[in-house]
Amino acid sequence: MTPSSLNSLSRHRNDDSAPPPQRSRAWLLPVGILLGFALLFLLLFRDRLLPATPVExxxxxxxxxxxxxxxxxxxxxxxxxxxxxxxxxxxxxSVKATALIDGVIDQVHVLEGQKVEKGELIATLITDDAKLMLSAAEHELSRLEAARDAHCAGILRTIEEMKGVQAQEKSAIAVQEAAKDRLDRLKRTGARAIAERDIVEARLDYEKVSALVRAAESKVSEISAGLNEKSYETLAMEQMIQAGQVAVDQAKLALSRTEIHAPISGRVLRLLASPGQKRMLGMDDPDSSTVAILYDPxxxxxxxxxxxxxxxxxxxxxxxxxxxxxxxxxxxxxxxxxxxxxxxxxxxxxxxxxxxxxxxxxxxxxxxxxxxxxxxxxxxxxxxxxxxxxxxxxxxxxxxxxxxxxxxxxxxxxxxxxxxxxxxxxxxxxxxxxxxxxxxxxxxxxxxxxxxxxxxx
The missing domain is CATH 2.40.30.170 (Efflux pump adaptor protein, beta barrel domain)
Known part of the structure; x- marks a missing residue:
């Protein structure tokens, strides 16, 4: 045998001894997915797929x-x-115990679940500002009352002055009447017995005294008008004193509202305040001023x-x-x-x-x-x-x-x-x-x- 034939025979034997090629199993993945969907579909819709008995x-x-x-x-x-x-x-x-003024909690005197009686102290606010406001209102009221008393003393002085002017008026009227009587008697006596100069002097005395009477009357009217004005000023001062008393009452009310009391007898359902926490009455939050919520057990x-x-x-x-x-x-x-x-x-x-x-x-x-x-x-x-x-x-x-x-x-x-x-x-x-x-x-x-x-x- 030639060398070429030997080489070809060797290659043929090597080809027969090689393992067969592997087949791809990628098709199993989509088949498994389809089977899973089919099983899920049967589980979800088996009642609709199975026949149902028609009934009325x-x-x-x-x-x-x-x-x-x-x-x-x-x-x-x-x-x-x-x-x-x-x-x-x-x-x-439930019932809310509410702070009726703005402030900061000073102390809380109850705990959640605790029973309380109506009117019992629940919490207190810091009172420094309220006390200062009360003191300022009381001092302003005292000032107004003192001003009224001084004004009333001035009225008494004016009344006494008027009495003096009225006495002067009466005296001037008496002198006027005497001067008028003298003038009338001189006129009745006639010009032959009395000199013309005496009649003129009597007339001038009468006119002078009449002027003094008119001046006294004008002074009395002026003092009377002043007394009337002072009376209205007294009424205004009384109104200012009443307003000052209202301010004092408001300050006292604000000070009393620094103590929050239980509105009912019951149990504390929930506490919404702690020391140092601010309570605001005018906020949008409905519980911004609530200190505690109570209920009757x-x-x-x-x-x-x-x-x-x-x-x-x-x-x-x-x-x-x-x-x-x-x-x-x-x-x-x-x-x-x-x-x-x-x-x-x-x-x-x-x-x-x-x-x-x-x-x-x-x-x-x-x-x-x-x-x-x-x-x-x-x-x-x-x-x-x-x-x-x-x-x-x-x-x-x-x-x-x-x-x-x-x-x-x-x-x-x-x-x-x-x-x-x-x-x-x-x-x-x-x-x-x-x-x-x-x-x-x-x-x-x-x-x-x-x-x-x-x-x-």
Missing amino acids: SAQVIAIPGETEITSPATNRDAAVIFQATGWVEPDPW EKLQVRVDVPLADAALLQVGQAARIRCNLLPDHTFHGQVTRIVGEADIQRNTLQAKVVIEDPHDALRPEMLCRVEFLEASSGGPATSTRGLGLWIPQAALDGNRVWVIDPDSQRVSAREVTTGGTHDDRQEILTGLRPGERIVLNPKSLSANQRVQASNP
Whole structure:
């Protein structure tokens, strides 16, 4: 064999002994992703993919009618018609102890949770500024009173001066009358017996004395006008003194308001002030001047969020039982006192207030409670009032049970009901259903948890 043939034979053997090339497995990643999405799709939408039994449905409706409701004192052992969660709060509200002037807290004399009596000192403000303002107002009042006294002394001096002028006036009038009498006698005697010069002198004396009388009268009028002016000035001073007295009273009131007292007898719910903290009355913050929040522990209620599905069974005066985890062995009795005027669109609830009869001292506001609302009891004196009756089509009855459709899963479940009267093709339901629930009409061969496709009749 030639060397070239040997080389070709050697290369052929090397090619046969080489391992086969590896295949790429990159296709497994997209396949795995697709399978994962398919599995997730089946888990989320399996109820919609599976076949559903078509059924006709109707809604439980609530119609106002005459119902017998007893007083809360007689139905404490009645059956529970629904429950809801609530929170303890003061009844009807808490009370704020407020600083009525601006200032800085000097001392706080109570602690949170402490019981206080009405009028008890809660906190004090720094009093230096208020004391200075009171002292300045008192000194200004004293100055005004002294000025009035000096003014009154001036009036007395003017009155004495007027008396002297009036005496001078009387003297001048007497001299005038004497001069007039002399002049008249000279005139009656005649010019032949009396010299003309004497008559002229008598006339001049009379005119001179008359001028003195007029001057005295003018002086009296001037002093009288001055006294009248001083009287009005006295009235103005009295008004200024009254204003000064008001300023003193305001300063005393401001000083007294540096002590914040409890407006009611109760317990301190929350302290909003500490020594050195400023309290401002004119700020936008509603608690800028609040020192403490108080409540009466003997007056508590529960703020309950009632689901709208159960709100139709709620009414003022309805009895309730209240349980709290703080006192698991204690059951409180209560009564619905009011229902608020607006529902909560986010929670889909309607809020009600349930007063707690004889609350325990351990209860505190914002404690979580469970409230059981009771139906009217058949025992005891009953009163007829307008209530809500639940009605369904008679075709929905399957013996003494009704098939209810869950709105989320569209599956049915059987529920035992208690029936009342009938009207046309409608059946009254006393217990077992709630307003707004959808039920199956003409149920046939249904099983629990069966998926259905509901349609209105």
